[in-house]
Amino acid sequence: MDKKKVHIILDIVAIAALIGFMFWANASFNPYNKRIFNTCCIYAICALSMNMVNGFTGLFSLGQPGFMAIGAYVTAIFTVSTADKVSIYKIIPISDFMANLSAPFPVALILGGVAAAVFAFLIGFPVLRLRGDYLAIATLGFSEIIRICITNMQGVTNGPTGINRIPSHINMWVSLLILAVIVIFTLAMMRTTYGRALLAIREDEVAAQAMGINLFKHKMLAFVLSGFMAGIGGGMLASLVGAIGPDQFKFTVAYEILLMVVLGGQGSVSGSIAGAFIVRIALEKLRFLDEPIPALGYPGIGGMRMVVFSALLMLVIILWRKGIFGNKELSWEGIGGFFKLIGSIFHRSPKKEVSE
Amino acid sequence: MSALLETKDVTIRFGGLVAVNLLNLTVNDGEIVAIIGPNGAGKTTAFNLITGVYAPTEGDIIFDGIKINGKRPDQIAKMGIARTFQNIRLFKDLTVLENVLIATHLNVKTDFFSSVLHMPYAMKEEKKMKEFACSFLEETGLIEHKDDIASSLPYGLQRRLEIARALATRPKILLLDEPAAGMNPKESVDLTEFIREIRDKFHLTIILIEHHMQLVMDISDKIQVLEYGRTIARGIPFEIQNNPAVIKAYLGEEEIN
Secondary structure, rough: OOOHHHHHHHHHHHHHHHHHHHEEEEEEEEOHHHHHHHHHHHHHHHHHHHHHHHHHHHOOOOOOHHHHHHHHHHHHHHOHHHHHHHHHHOOOOOHHHHOOOOOOOOHHHHHHHHHHHHHHHHHHHHHOOOOHHHHHHHHHHHHHHHHHHHOOOOHOOOHHHOOOOOOOOHHHHHHEEEEEEEHHHHHHOOHHHHHHHHHHHHHHHHHHOOOOOOOHHHHHHHHHHHHHHHHHHHHHHHEHOEEEEEHHOOOOOHHHHHHHHHOOOOHHHHHHHHHHHHHHHHHHHHHHHOOOOOHHEEEOOHHHHHHHHHHHHHHHHHHHHOOOOOOOOOHHHHHHHHHHHHHHOOOOOOOOOOOO | OOOEEEEEEEEEEEEEEEEEEEEEEEEOOEEEEEEEOOOOHHHHHHHHOOOOOOOOOOOEEEEEEEEEEOOHHHHHHOEEEOOOOOOOOOOOOOHHHHHHHHHOOOOOOOHHHHHHOOOOHHHHHHHHHHHHHHHHHHOOOOHHHOOEEEHHHHHHHHHHHHHHHHHHHOOEEEEEEEOOOOHHHHHHHHHHHHHHHHHHHHHEEEEEEOOOHHHHHOOEEEEEEEOOOOOEEEEEHHHHOHHHHHHHHHHHHOOOO
16 A cells, blocks of 8 residues: 555544544533633634744734724624623614624634734735834734724723623534635645745745745735734633623734644644643643642742743744744654654664664 | 936935945847846845845936836836846746746736636736746747756756746846856857847846856947945946956956956
8 A cells, every 4th residue: 555545544544533532622621621622723713824924924023913903803792692882882872883893703713803804904014024123022912902093992892891691603613614724725825926935035035026926925825824823812812701801902912822832843734733722721631730738848929821822832932943833734753653652662673773 | 218217316224234236227229238247246236226226326227218216026027027046036836837837927917816717818818927927938949948957957057047936027137147157158048049049939028147258248238337335337348358457357368468
């Protein structure tokens, strides 16, 4: 049997295993764990959004919270019922037009993504002329501007109070499905000539331009796609949490997403997903460190989990400077190689094998 | 016959420094023209002006009858001027094939969404691009390395890959910035042959910057000598070899009798 066939069979087995896991998890996970899973998927989408710009195109952008906020608010406004909206907007009553906006959840979610993409397009004109750290600062600034605008546009966004009573449409299957669509889109895109053009920009801007690649156009493409994905992530978050406010989209969210992307490996789809799952799960599962452990005489220090978590991260970054996956993708060869490596540690064969 | 590329009194200043001063370069179709001169003479700056990295402070650059100064490098690349770089600039983490494929992107017709959706038309074009890229790798003897990571190639092959990548943009003019730098005598003889070969095969016009005099004298139809941004001589190789100003400025009096 040739390699390709083996890989297809392994792919089918893996997908079947994933579906099996989903049925099992849906039946046996408690709501808390289900929620962690959903949050992981949402952050994975946000990490993929950042990876599109930071990992593939080599730009340093931190604008995700702003785009997430736009997606979240648009989705919320379109899904909260008219009666609820009227009762939520207390300080400045909602306009009739806004109150009557309504769309089914999938449409509202896509509208959120599109709105975020439109903003990314507009912001892209001034900021994409910047490079490196300057771009990071400018995008972070725009993200904060969006948040401040949301805080102050009382009649549209209900200001600092935010919007609640957002109907929940998120369950494990929906989260996984949307994540899968975005992953497939990203992978399909990176195989095209447009994907390669983005990689060329990452590798060497000067050479890419000399080869006829329009830098601005392609950077804009990545930035808008990234905005769209972050908008989708934000919309899902709104629907999962049920209540949103401007404080949920502070710039610290950008760092958290950046952490996921760097931890997983910039330029790797597998890495972004792994990073998101590891960070979210670790943050939740290390909560016991904040509580007292009487058996060890540990009094419980609030925030201890963050200290431990940060230390673990530093360790990971020191050991794997390029993140878990580097800029490679998860592949069967890679897994095979990993197990061979593990095997070679435990069974030191007397004669060294020379590979190629 | 009108020139394929012509620079008219092109000057660029960086603050007080005049890097290129009144450059008049005329390149006819099918010629190989060498630009030589001591370090810091403004040779690479001249390339950067022609390829649009810098816009000239004064003067015009005419390519194929169209004024190109002020255009972006990608626009100029699309018009048919390709280049290599003095210190190799490959897409290091990508494969050899991908490096060349990227250079075919400027002629892509499929739009983004049909491309992502892998529409039949898009797939056809992608296949054509791959075949096209592979044909250049065959020409340059890199085909057996097509799946290697570019930065893992030996130095000489990296230079070749840079040329293959430039050729894949289907240029009319190819600008080679010190193609023989760091090569041993045998490699540079091979390179001389290779440059002639690609010129004939792809009907190219070539401008090259080179310090390797044997190569320059062997290959060039015309030579232009720069010093401190100024042209101090121009002519056929024989004239340049015997030009006292050039000998004084650049070649050294001891070397040429």
